[in-house]
Amino acid sequence: MSGDEKMKLKQISVFLENRKGRLWKAINILSGAGVNIRALSIADTSEFGILRMIVPDPDVAQKILEENNFVVKVNEVIAVEVLDEPGGLDDLLSVFNKADINVEYLYAFVEKKSDKAIVVIRTEDVDAGINALEEGEITILRANEVNIL
Amino acid sequence: MIWNEKAECMSAQEKEELQLKRLQDVVKRAYENVPYYRQRLDEAGLTPEDIQSLKDIEKLPFTTKSDLRDAYPFGMFAVSTDDIVEVHTTSGTTGKPTVSGYTPKDIEIWGEVVARALSMAGATKKDIVQNCYGYGLFTGGLGVHHGGQKVGCTVIPISAGNTQRQIEIIQDFKSTIITCTPSYAMYIAEVLEREGIPKEDIKLKAGVFGAEMWTEEMRNEIERRLGVDALNIYGLTEIIGPGVANECMEKNGLHIFDDHFYPEIVDPQTLETLPEGEKGELVLTTLTREGMPVLRFRTRDITALRKGECDCGRTHVKMDRITGRSDDMLKIRGVIVFPSQIERALLKIPGMEPNYQIIASRPEHLDELEVQIENSPALFSDEVKHVEEVKKSIEKHIHDEIGLRVNVTLVEPLSLPRSEGKAVRVIDKRELS
Numbered sequence: 320m321s322g323d324e325k326m327k328l329k330q331i332s333v334f335l336e337n338r339k340g341r342l343w344k345a346i347n348i349l350s351g352a353g354v355n356i357r358a359l360s361i362a363d364t365s366e367f368g369i370l371r372m373i374v375p376d377p378d379v380a381q382k383i384l385e386e387n388n389f390v391v392k393v394n395e396v397i398a399v400e401v402l403d404e405p406g407g408l409d410d411l412l413s414v415f416n417k418a419d420i421n422v423e424y425l426y427a428f429v430e431k432k433s434d435k436a437i438v439v440i441r442t443e444d445v446d447a448g449i450n451a452l453e454e455g456e457i458t459i460l461r462a463n464e465v466n467i468l
Numbered sequence: 469m470i471w472n473e474k475a476e477c478m479s480a481q482e483k484e485e486l487q488l489k490r491l492q493d494v495v496k497r498a499y500e501n502v503p504y505y506r507q508r509l510d511e512a513g514l515t516p517e518d519i520q521s522l523k524d525i526e527k528l529p530f531t532t533k534s535d536l537r538d539a540y541p542f543g544m545f546a547v548s549t550d551d552i553v554e555v556h557t558t559s560g561t562t563g564k565p566t567v568s569g570y571t572p573k574d575i576e577i578w579g580e581v582v583a584r585a586l587s588m589a590g591a592t593k594k595d596i597v598q599n600c601y602g603y604g605l606f607t608g609g610l611g612v613h614h615g616g617q618k619v620g621c622t623v624i625p626i627s628a629g630n631t632q633r634q635i636e637i638i639q640d641f642k643s644t645i646i647t648c649t650p651s652y653a654m655y656i657a658e659v660l661e662r663e664g665i666p667k668e669d670i671k672l673k674a675g676v677f678g679a680e681m682w683t684e685e686m687r688n689e690i691e692r693r694l695g696v697d698a699l700n701i702y703g704l705t706e707i708i709g710p711g712v713a714n715e716c717m718e719k720n721g722l723h724i725f726d727d728h729f730y731p732e733i734v735d736p737q738t739l740e741t742l743p744e745g746e747k748g749e750l751v752l753t754t755l756t757r758e759g760m761p762v763l764r765f766r767t768r769d770i771t772a773l774r775k776g777e778c779d780c781g782r783t784h785v786k787m788d789r790i791t792g793r794s795d796d797m798l799k800i801r802g803v804i805v806f807p808s809q810i811e812r813a814l815l816k817i818p819g820m821e822p823n824y825q826i827i828a829s830r831p832e833h834l835d836e837l838e839v840q841i842e843n844s845p846a847l848f849s850d851e852v853k854h855v856e857e858v859k860k861s862i863e864k865h866i867h868d869e870i871g872l873r874v875n876v877t878l879v880e881p882l883s884l885p886r887s888e889g890k891a892v893r894v895i896d897k898r899e900l901s
Binding site: 330332334335336341362364366367369371388389390391392394423424441 | 844848850
């Protein structure tokens with residue numbers, strides 16, 4: 320496992336019951352604590368949802384959410400910058416395809432100050448994902464880079 | 469038809485005389501032959517001679533399920549095992565089961581009361597009874613078996629399960645009466661429909677359904693879909709098994725065979741005897757059992773009694789459909805489930821905090837059990853796949869413990885109601901009144 324720890328980005332996941340007002344409550348708590356959400360996605364099933372976020376200080380966000388009785392998990396994902404143009408994501412995914420790496424989920428956001436988009440990726444094996452990207456010569460963003468974008 | 473007109477249609481006065489005579493006799497037998505009852509009566513300063521009227525039964529102590537359990541296995545028997553020819557037990561899911569022992573005369577009585585029940589469904593020696601109650605230690609199978617043979621029916625001891633086989637036998641043997649749980653009857657109806665077998669092609673005319681709570685709506689549904697008269701049978705292993713009470717074709721209450729089983733209704737909190745017609749916990753005393761007489765057994769079943777002659781001609785007192793239980797025990801598809809079993813299953817899962825609530829419902833005539841569990845960091849993950857695996861694994865643990873499939877829902881921490889003292893673990897949404 321050569322995955323460089325600095326290559327990994329911390330993501331915070333929050334369990335949400337499929338009930339009115341729960342998403343708002345989680346976001347409201349973060350807003351009250353002055354947490355700036357850099358990226359966000361929601362996985363929804365018929366019974367529950369998982370709110371996944373990239374925030375500047377995941378430990379602080381975790382603490383404040385847990386104090387408000389949310390179930391929270393912090394885990395690692397990979398952030399990659401791609402060109403905000405046709406084929407940008409295709410190039411990235413073809414690297415994983417060649418390396419036979421399973422992507423659990425990903426979400427993307429467009430960076431307004433440049434012509435780039437940021438893709439947050441969760442591969443089944445994060446280290447293997449990093450290795451594949453490095454071999455495919457794709458630049459992985461570090462935590463501080465994501466947060467200053 | 470009426471199986472035993474003399475017993476089933478006797479006048480109120482005649483019955484009370486018979487009941488008193490039998491009550492005095494059973495109290496005497498229990499006192500003399502069962503150390504447990506001797507001790508309980510001695511403690512209460514009572515002797516069998518204190519029973520001078522039926523009302524005097526109220527002086528007697530109650531017998532609870534745990535009293536019977538403490539006597540496991542044969543402590544409540546009033547005769548030597550030499551004279552016991554058959555035993556049955558409860559399922560024993562909450563610990564030791566309770567054992568019921570029968571002398572030849574008890575088997576005779578059991579056959580007699582079940583014969584009365586089956587006759588209410590129109591059974592005669594011409595009938596073919598497909599008995600889908602489980603055979604074995606469970607009283608359902610053999611109880612109906614004894615009664616069916618007493619009537620002279622052709623009894624098919626097919627036992628529970630294997631629905632394909634059941635349907636084959638219904639068609640090939642031309643069964644006329646079916647005995648099973650009401651939810652299983654619904655399931656059989658569904659499978660018949662799925663296989664395109666119209667109800668006109670089968671010969672079933674009546675069903676005697678019990679071992680779980682069910683509703684009037686469910687009766688209508690079973691009658692419509694199977695083309696049968698659906699009657700409610702009631703009984704419990706501690707008293708004898710099925711055949712304590714059964715509905716006649718009037719379908720407005722179950723006749724308790726009160727020349728053998730003496731019913732009372734008490735307030736489950738104060739244990740005061742309630743007047744006729746009031747809803748409370750059913751308490752039963754066996755008037756004729758030899759092997760295991762039971763005095764004032766608290767059934768935990770909630771019902772009300774109604775006296776008087778029924779349009780069918782019988783004078784057996786009637787009880788309303790059971791509408792609930794006085795404790796937490798749940799009967800789901802005929803299987804007894806206690807919250808403690810669910811808790812036991814949950815505690816086997818690492819990182820699980822047993823904050824849960826059980827919700828029983830009946831969306832489509834079949835009992836459903838949902839277990840809501842508060843999620844915790846040990847169970848949670850960023851991946852949907854993982855959370856769903858956790859949910860499935862909890863479902864499996866519970867299934868292994870109670871033998872029923874349940875639907876687990878993960879909820880947010882502290883979202884389940886907390887109460888001081890005993891937590892409200894069970895919400896029964898099944899409409900049974």
